[in-house]
Amino acid sequence: MTDPAALIDDLDARGLVQDCTDLDQLRARLAEGPTTVYYGCDPTADSLHVGNLIGLLVLRRFQDAGHRPVALAGGATGMVGDPSGRSEERNLLDEATLASNVAAIKAQIGRIIDFSDQPGAAVLVDNLDWTREVRLLDFLRDVGKHVTVNQMLARESVKTRLQSEHGISFTEFSYMLLQAHDFLWLHEHLDVELQVGGSDQWGNILGGVDLIRRVRGGVAHGFSWPLLTAPDGTKLGKTTGARIWLDPARTSPYRFYQHWISTDDRQVRQFLAQFTLLSLPEVEAIVAEHGASPERRQAQRRLAHEVTALVHGEQAARDAAAASAILFGAPVADATPAALGLVAAEVPTRQVTRGELEPGLDLAELMAHDGLLSASKSEARRTIVQGGASINGVPAQSGVSVGLADLLHDRWILIRRGKKAYAMVVCEP
RNA sequence: GGGUCGGUGCCCGAGUGGCCAAAGGGAACGGGCUGUAAACCCGUCGGCAUUGCCUUCGGAGGUUCAAAUCCUCCCCGGCCCA
Numbered sequence: 001m002t003d004p005a006a007l008i009d010d011l012d013a014r015g016l017v018q019d020c021t022d023l024d025q026l027r028a029r030l031a032e033g034p035t036t037v038y039y040g041c042d043p044t045a046d047s048l049h050v051g052n053l054i055g056l057l058v059l060r061r062f063q064d065a066g067h068r069p070v071a072l073a074g075g076a077t078g079m080v081g082d083p084s085g086r087s088e089e090r091n092l093l094d095e096a097t098l099a100s101n102v103a104a105i106k107a108q109i110g111r112i113i114d115f116s117d118q119p120g121a122a123v124l125v126d127n128l129d130w131t132r133e134v135r136l137l138d139f140l141r142d143v144g145k146h147v148t149v150n151q152m153l154a155r156e157s158v159k160t161r162l163q164s165e166h167g168i169s170f171t172e173f174s175y176m177l178l179q180a181h182d183f184l185w186l187h188e189h190l191d192v193e194l195q196v197g198g199s200d201q202w203g204n205i206l207g208g209v210d211l212i213r214r215v216r217g218g219v220a221h222g223f224s225w226p227l228l229t230a231p232d233g234t235k236l237g238k239t240t241g242a243r244i245w246l247d248p249a250r251t252s253p254y255r256f257y258q259h260w261i262s263t264d265d266r267q268v269r270q271f272l273a274q275f276t277l278l279s280l281p282e283v284e285a286i287v288a289e290h291g292a293s294p295e296r297r298q299a300q301r302r303l304a305h306e307v308t309a310l311v312h313g314e315q316a317a318r319d320a321a322a323a324s325a326i327l328f329g330a331p332v333a334d335a336t337p338a339a340l341g342l343v344a345a346e347v348p349t350r351q352v353t354r355g356e357l358e359p360g361l362d363l364a365e366l367m368a369h370d371g372l373l374s375a376s377k378s379e380a381r382r383t384i385v386q387g388g389a390s391i392n393g394v395p396a397q398s399g400v401s402v403g404l405a406d407l408l409h410d411r412w413i414l415i416r417r418g419k420k421a422y423a424m425v426v427c428e429p
Numbered sequence: 430g431g432g433u434c435g436g437u438g439c440c441c442g443a444g445u446g447g448c449c450a451a452a453g454g455g456a457a458c459g460g461g462c463u464g465u466a467a468a469c470c471c472g473u474c475g476g477c478a479u480u481g482c483c484u485u486c487g488g489a490g491g492u493u494c495a496a497a498u499c500c501u502c503c504c505c506g507g508c509c510c511a
Contacts, residue, residue, distance in 0.1 A: 167506065231467075258465080265466055295464035328465055379458080382473060388459040399479095418459060 007065040011225075013280055014273035016058060018199045020223035021209055029193065029221065030067075037062045037194045038186055040072030040127070040179070042082060043101030047247030048108050050259075051198070053311070054225060054274055056112040058196050061277075063113060063122060070192055071109045073102045075128030077179060082204075083157050083172040102126055108246045112310065123190065127182045130189075134181075143181050146214045147207070152176060155203045176207045183208025187220055199224040225274075231264035246311050253312040254346030257320035258420060260304035261297070265290075268299040276306040320346055327422055332393035337409045340424075344412060347422045348372055357427055360401030363389065366415065366425065373417040383417055390416045 008027050011017050020026060029035060039055040041048060048056075059069035078098050106124055113122045152158060155176065161168035183205070186192035195205045205222035212220040244259045245251040251259075263271055268290065272283045290299035301321070308317035323346040326332070326339050335343075350372055352361070367373040367380035367389065374380035381398070383389050389396045391406055392414050402425065406413045413425040 261465065263466085265464095268466095293464095294466075297464065297466080300464095300466085324465085374458095376476065377478095378476065379474085383459060386459040386472070420465060 007061065010280065011058070011061065015270055016054070016225040016274060018224045018226040019202050021206070021221050023223075025219075026194070026221045026223070030065075034067050035194060036068045036070060036186075036190055036192045037196060038070040038072055038183070038190075038192045039196050040074050040077070040182065041105065042074035042078040043098050043105050044078060045245075046101045046104040047245040047250050048105055049246065050244045050275070051228060053112070053246065053307075054228075055197065056109060057275065057277070057310075058225070059113055059122070064277075069113055069122040070186060070190055071113060071122065071124050072182065072186075073105050073109070073124070073126050074182075075099070075102045075126040076131035077127060077175060077182070078102075079128075080175050080178060081172050082175050082179075083161055083168055098128075102128075104247070125186070125190075127178075127185075130185050131178065131181070139177075139181070142215070143177050143184075143211065146211055147177060147180070157200070157203065176204050179204040180207035180211040183220065184211050184215060187212050187216065187218060193219070194221045194223075196222070197224055198227050200227055231266045248312060248316075252346060252348070253308060253316040254320045254323050256312065257304045257308045257317065257324065260307050261300050261324065262420075263300050263303060265294055265299075268303060272299065272303050272306075276303065276310070278306060323347070327416075332414050333408070335408070337411070340408060340412045340414070343414070343422070344424045344426055347424050349424045349426050352425055352427050354404065354427060354429075357402070357404050357407075357425075360403040361425075363391070363396055363400050363402060363415070366402065367417065367423070372423045373415060373421055380417075388418050 007030060008017070008023065012023075017023070037059060039059050041052045041055065056071070059071060063069045075098055078101070079095070109124060115122045115124060152173065153162070158168060158173065161172075179201075183192070183195050187208075195208055197205055202222075202224040205224060209220045209222050212218045244256060248256075260271070260275075269283065269287045272278060272286060273280065276283075278286075286299050286302050290297075305317050305321060308320055312320075319342055322339070323343045326335055326343055327347075350366065350369060364374075364377050364380040364384060367383070368375070368377040373389075374383060380389070384396055384398050384400075387395060391400070391402055392408060393416070402413050402415075407427055408414070411427055411429065413427070415423045415425065417423075
């Protein structure tokens with residue numbers, strides 16, 4: 001992508017531009033030469049999730065186009081809590097938790113963006129570094145004076161919360177000022193001229209753009225991409241537990257891969273464009289091929305491979321694909337030891353000894369153990385009663401146990417719940 | 430600070446002394462149909478246990494044979510007033 005202006009067109013064509021301060025002005029600025037872009041995420045957990053992946057990939061696209069990305073881990077803003085997209089006040093995290101979260105997140109960001117020591121190399125910052133020492137009076141005078149409460153109240157996220165019975169604390173209300181201050185600081189110290197974020201961040205981004213103009217008389221840009229939606233276009237219930245994490249300890253590469261495999265036809269083009277680094281012509285070719293025979297799920301397979309490789313590496317993506325082929329393909333009983341070993345590495349496992357297996361282990365007990373496949377024993381039992389559980393591919397009856405006789409190749413037992421959830425019992429010889 | 434309304438299961442929300450593990454909706458989960466899809470249909474949806482038992486309705490006490498429902502105090506929030 002040698003033509004700098006092409007970057008914006010590319011982002012636009014990928015459906016990544018929802019709002020922009022001034023698209024033409026931004027194009028013109030990018031045409032002048034390399035700039036510095038920033039994207040931030042708050043360390044609310046010890047891992048990022050796929051929602052953050054879009055932002056990291058946008059930074060990556062800028063980096064690939066010759067610009068310098070700044071990734072911000074919000075050690076300070078995380079202490080306050082962003083009210084955007086939230087119907088209720090957040091629980092505050094303590095400083096130690098936040099610090100370890102920031103460390104974990106930094107590692108994940110490093111896998112998507114290149115921080116190596118080269119000209120124009122990416123920078124990773126933590127806003128706690130410059131926010132911790134800010135004194136309250138200075139902040140009120142230097143930042144607060146430039147913003148009217150009238151504007152702040154007009155914010156959609158604030159309005160919603162004002163109308164809700166939970167209200168909004170001053171802490172969260174102040175969040176937008178902190179983020180605006182971040183942009184200002186980055187503008188002054190790292191020459192950041194552009195902030196990007198999901199559309200829920202649009203108000204916060206504009207706050208920073210305004211602040212920079214008022215305080216420095218400087219020009220800064222911002223744009224946002226649309227938030228992920230459900231296949232039918234409705235809002236995604238993001239508070240539900242269905243989050244897909246980048247941390248392999250939270251979401252195994254196999255589960256991660258499967259998440260993308262399950263993509264709805266209606267969204268597969270969008271996801272290929274937004275979650276992979278494939279060129280748009282490639283994406284269109286894949287989509288066209290998929291359209292010709294959707295039942296083959298070629299687009300989903302490619303999507304799953306690309307994203308898994310980006311986050312977990314090429315080998316992990318291949319292993320996940322191989323494991324999927326076994327679990328959704330040939331009868332389990334025919335699987336080779338090598339294949340089963342691969343599966344065992346990709347799905348949740350339970351180690352047992354021959355001694356434990358000898359008298360037989362209750363299936364429901366096994367499925368519920370440490371949440372292996374079910375949240376509770378009752379839930380596991382229900383699944384079994386409903387015919388949703390199987391041992392080595394054979395539907396399980398209520399009350400059955402697994403024992404030494406079930407071992408495949410004298411080592412493994414494959415348990416399935418429903419159509420997609422697998423776990424492996426591993427018996428060390 | 431005063432008045433007033435409210436805090437129910439993952440979420441929303443009914444319930445105002447026993448028939449309440451608690452209506453209804455959403456989410457989620459299992460089955461059917463399929464393409465590891467969508468839509469649709471059926472079922473499940475606090476926990477443990479083979480009729481049953483245990484823990485839940487902001488928190489702590491109390492009244493009662495019996496409380497999510499009544500009383501007291503406390504915590505949290507909305508609205509109005511100051």
